[in-house]
Amino acid sequence: MRLPLLENAALKGLQCLDAETAHRLTVKALKTGLVPGCAAAGDPKLAVKLWDLTFPNPLGMAAGFDKNGEVPDALLKLGFGYTEVGSVTPRPQPGNPRPRVFRLPEDQGVINRYGFNNDGHAALRARLDARKRLAGIVGINVGANKDAEDRIADYVAGIYQFADIASYFTVNISSPNTPGLRDLQARSALADLLTAVISVRDECTQKLGRHVPVLLKIAPDVADEDLRDIVEEVLAKSVDGLIVSNTTITRDGLSGRGPADEAGGLSGRPLFRKSTIVLARARKLAGPDLPIVGVGGIDSAETAWIKITAGADLLQLYSALVFKGTALVDEILTGLSAKLRENGLNTLREARDANVEAWASETV
Numbered sequence: 001m002r003l004p005l006l007e008n009a010a011l012k013g014l015q016c017l018d019a020e021t022a023h024r025l026t027v028k029a030l031k032t033g034l035v036p037g038c039a040a041a042g043d044p045k046l047a048v049k050l051w052d053l054t055f056p057n058p059l060g061m062a063a064g065f066d067k068n069g070e071v072p073d074a075l076l077k078l079g080f081g082y083t084e085v086g087s088v089t090p091r092p093q094p095g096n097p098r099p100r101v102f103r104l105p106e107d108q109g110v111i112n113r114y115g116f117n118n119d120g121h122a123a124l125r126a127r128l129d130a131r132k133r134l135a136g137i138v139g140i141n142v143g144a145n146k147d148a149e150d151r152i153a154d155y156v157a158g159i160y161q162f163a164d165i166a167s168y169f170t171v172n173i174s175s176p177n178t179p180g181l182r183d184l185q186a187r188s189a190l191a192d193l194l195t196a197v198i199s200v201r202d203e204c205t206q207k208l209g210r211h212v213p214v215l216l217k218i219a220p221d222v223a224d225e226d227l228r229d230i231v232e233e234v235l236a237k238s239v240d241g242l243i244v245s246n247t248t249i250t251r252d253g254l255s256g257r258g259p260a261d262e263a264g265g266l267s268g269r270p271l272f273r274k275s276t277i278v279l280a281r282a283r284k285l286a287g288p289d290l291p292i293v294g295v296g297g298i299d300s301a302e303t304a305w306i307k308i309t310a311g312a313d314l315l316q317l318y319s320a321l322v323f324k325g326t327a328l329v330d331e332i333l334t335g336l337s338a339k340l341r342e343n344g345l346n347t348l349r350e351a352r353d354a355n356v357e358a359w360a361s362e363t364v
Helices: 004-015 020-031 072-075 120-129 149-164 180-187 187-208 224-236 270-284 300-308 319-324 327-343 356-360
Strands: 049-050 054-056 059-061 082-088 101-104 109-112 140-143 170-171 213-219 241-244 265-266 291-296 314-317
Touching: 020 072, 020 120, 049 082, 049 213, 054 213, 072 082, 072 241, 082 120, 082 170, 082 327, 101 224, 109 319, 120 140, 120 149, 120 224, 120 327, 140 149, 149 170, 149 291, 170 187, 180 187, 187 213, 187 224, 213 224, 224 270, 224 327, 241 270, 270 291, 270 300, 314 319, 319 327
Parallel strands: 059 082, 059 314, 082 140, 140 170, 170 213, 213 241, 241 291, 291 314
Antiparallel strands: 049 054, 101 109, 109 265
């Protein structure tokens, strides 16, 4: 049972701490069951069927929160339809020096330059093996070590390592915090990467008898011609979907209050407009069949609905929880159910793309 006053007090207490310490305490609270789950029954109209998976609702926890796969089941109990662990790299790495994450309360945004800090493949594998028989959709976001001589080989290693237990994979080439990583979005490099990743995924499919979807996560800062190249390569290589988008390196529209000039990727409310425009443009380029996950600035049922009407099949959030707490999950799902009723719709797919043209024509 939720206790709103207690939850609000806990949220205010966390906001008095530095952002990374608050994050670690939240993970610990989830591990020990101190964060209440969602007891409400899910609305079957919110279910989304993609690939061979049935998502009980479209709202997922984005990668970055549970980097090391410590609390996937606790997150699912909060009401998320799925969760994504990682980014994970073959070898453990500490990431960038602290401080490396900064709140922007005036803007409801977050800047981070974590730099793929994680415990590595072996540690994540051990944690996920421990939950093998548990239900729930858990995706794995794979990345490359900062000092990797062959970054494509790191992504391939991630597919090999987790193919038998991943609900889906996300290939993350869009973090701004690993030098040179976004260069993999250039067409020739992307073609080589996707060829290698899909080849090993297909090899694993043959061995396992199960198709594991592979999604590509892209930056919101790509130029239109680069976005066209990316979508063409995704379609040509039979990638299963796109995630739009990662954090932005721009600082457009910020109030100037708080640590807005810190280096790193900006997420949260300031990212909403740009990421939604790129989402809609990606949908226009990809056509109706490619699944797309909309991420960036979702902090209400209204913004979640906008993402869907701009072309998203599924949704992810993270930064808004820093400011609004876990009750936001139920608030968004309840609001989406209300939106379906108001519009006389039976599925979210019926609402998808309603505003693609309008958003795609916006100026970034």
